[in-house]
Amino acid sequence: MKGEGKPTINDVAAAAKVSKKTVSRVINKSPLLSEKTREKVEAVIREMGFVPNLQARALALRRNFIIAAIHDNPNAQFLVNVQQGVMEAIAGSEFALMVQPFDRNSASFEDDVRAFLERQRPHGVVLLPPLSSDENLVALCRETGTRYVRMSSIKNDDAAHIVSSNDREAVRQATEYLIASGHRRIGLIDGPVGFTSPQERRGGFEEALVAAGIPLLPELFRPGAYTFESGVEAARDLIALADPPTAIFACNDEMAIGAMITCRRNGLRIPQDISVVGFDDTPLSSHVWPSLTTVRWPIVEMARVAALKLIGPPEAAAEHPWLLPSTLVKRESVTPPA
Amino acid sequence: MKGEGKPTINDVAAAAKVSKKTVSRVINKSPLLSEKTREKVEAVIREMGFVPNLQARALALRRNFIIAAIHDNPNAQFLVNVQQGVMEAIAGSEFALMVQPFDRNSASFEDDVRAFLERQRPHGVVLLPPLSSDENLVALCRETGTRYVRMSSIKNDDAAHIVSSNDREAVRQATEYLIASGHRRIGLIDGPVGFTSPQERRGGFEEALVAAGIPLLPELFRPGAYTFESGVEAARDLIALADPPTAIFACNDEMAIGAMITCRRNGLRIPQDISVVGFDDTPLSSHVWPSLTTVRWPIVEMARVAALKLIGPPEAAAEHPWLLPSTLVKRESVTPPA
DNA sequence: GTAATCATTGACACCGGTGACAAGGATCGT
DNA sequence: ACGATCCTTGTCACCGGTGTCAATGATTAC
Structure with a gap:
């Protein structure tokens, strides 16, 4: 700790008199560590207020911790519900939510999406309706190696990549x-x-x-x-x-x-x-x-499940339900005809 | 280009037979570069479809390109307007918008915000009302070195850090x-x-x-x-x-x-x-x-200005207006009393 | 013609983490 | 007592960019 700025893993390692790799093991909760060193390092981490740098982690791991919601949907309540659902899924994790609207009428629509995916390289994207039914976008995700889940009413049994409602x-x-x-x-x-x-x-x-x-x-x-x-x-x-x-x-x-x-x-x-x-x-x-x-x-639920599919291991994505029930809510605006 | 994955600056450098630093200069539009090499490298970049890795950039520059909107506001229309305003400001730039709700009633509220700021280290945050009037959050931003702009009706002439409406x-x-x-x-x-x-x-x-x-x-x-x-x-x-x-x-x-x-x-x-x-x-x-x-x-405008204050050079933040006009819109629900 | 100056470019370390692999020490079986 | 094995820990290169400063070649000044 050079007195300035946030402490890094090197500062912690020096202070705890261990190698940075050991500190890395501690923050990743690696099991192959003695209880003693773990406690020692954790104490130093707490004391120094060390927080691992996500950018560096992202670079080393070649993956970041961003879930992006991509949409062209102007409906405020819908968007906020989606955001809520995603937040429910990622709460407490390292993930964060990015929101990115696009204009599907723009001539550069696909280029814009591609630029976003290639630049930000989000860990996964949730494609929101109505843009989610665009097969080109799906192709774009595949091409750029971006994990995706579509929120859509499209018929599709690719449970790993879609969340739908009946x-x-x-x-x-x-x-x-x-x-x-x-x-x-x-x-x-x-x-x-x-x-x-x-x-x-x-x-x-x-x-x-x-x-x-x-x-x-x-x-x-x-x-x-x-x-x-x-x-x-x-x-x-x-x-x-x-x-x-x-x-x-x-x-x-x-x-x-x-x-x-x-x-x-x-x-x-x-x-x-x-x-x-x-x-x-x-x-x-x-x-x-x-x-x-x-x-x-069930927008909130759909968004939550979509995010869960994205943040879990890829092979587990299909294990989450992909079809969620829409249900009739009876209120006051219906009565038998006169 | 090893055949797999996205090309990196090294691949481009090798293909263009220049050093990676030169490629770096090209993508940063550095002026100290001959027109000839610039064109040569740009051609290679286009051909290979090279897109610089933002994570690596973020690490090297010790700053990233994320604007975070922090809120505890459940109003959908408000949030979406804010998002729209921020997007207007950052459109075409490398910046992206992150949205992060917090629960001000939670006992861990401040810790949650701190954890978010320290982990994601956004380039800047827009604090939305009502949470924006919390002075502790402002202190937190200062403490973590996070640039911030408050959107608030608070009286305050710190034009660099507030956007308000009359x-x-x-x-x-x-x-x-x-x-x-x-x-x-x-x-x-x-x-x-x-x-x-x-x-x-x-x-x-x-x-x-x-x-x-x-x-x-x-x-x-x-x-x-x-x-x-x-x-x-x-x-x-x-x-x-x-x-x-x-x-x-x-x-x-x-x-x-x-x-x-x-x-x-x-x-x-x-x-x-x-x-x-x-x-x-x-x-x-x-x-x-x-x-x-x-x-x-004028939420959209306020959000746009807030984002502009954040993405521009810090010393220019105060140059943007900080007070935007709220205006009366006369419609049908008012008439003289009977 | 030669030194001084400028414009370009490159070499190298570094940002702060992680993976692969090696090394050290303790424990085990014989 | 000895090597084999396991458990812990460290070394080193690397992820993909950027800053610093030196090196190179071209241009200018005298």
């Missing part, structure tokens, strides 16, 4: 719940085109209708963009129909709430005049009035 | 707007006790009342916790008063919206029967009906 099934159940309540004209507000998540959700919706022998009427299917405004628009169109639906399923909560507000602005009571079901279970959904019946999407 | 003034203006509209009984829903931001906001509110000669009536001051539910409760109490207020200022949007919904549930029309003003300008505030008049808090 959205289709959950939406089917939600729709069956509407049908069981007596609804037969149910509007759907779709998610953005080309994204995988709304495909699954819509799929579950359609399956339920088909199973109940209810025809799929084009006028009841409305486009959406996962935004509040698109929910407003879609609902406006739906309730303007000659024979409007008695219930609406929106592919996410934000649109569902846009729909609720639009219905109310147009004099419809919820749920007496029209029932609404959403998807996500954002905090908001329990704050609106009436509270929103929705499908709980 | 919340007090903005709230005063918002309140003056209510007063100018004819309101004289205005309820306040406070923020959590012990936090600095609600102090400023309440301060601006009181200043405006005092300046207008309106007495500060205790029954019109209600506690809050920045949560939707606390807004609900406070509003319930306010409208239950024998002489209820004709307007409410809530210290954040979430409470304001809780208040709006509560008023409506109790048969009050907004803004005809009661006006509401919030603070934050979350996306939500323009989505509710009627849309919420609120104070726009």
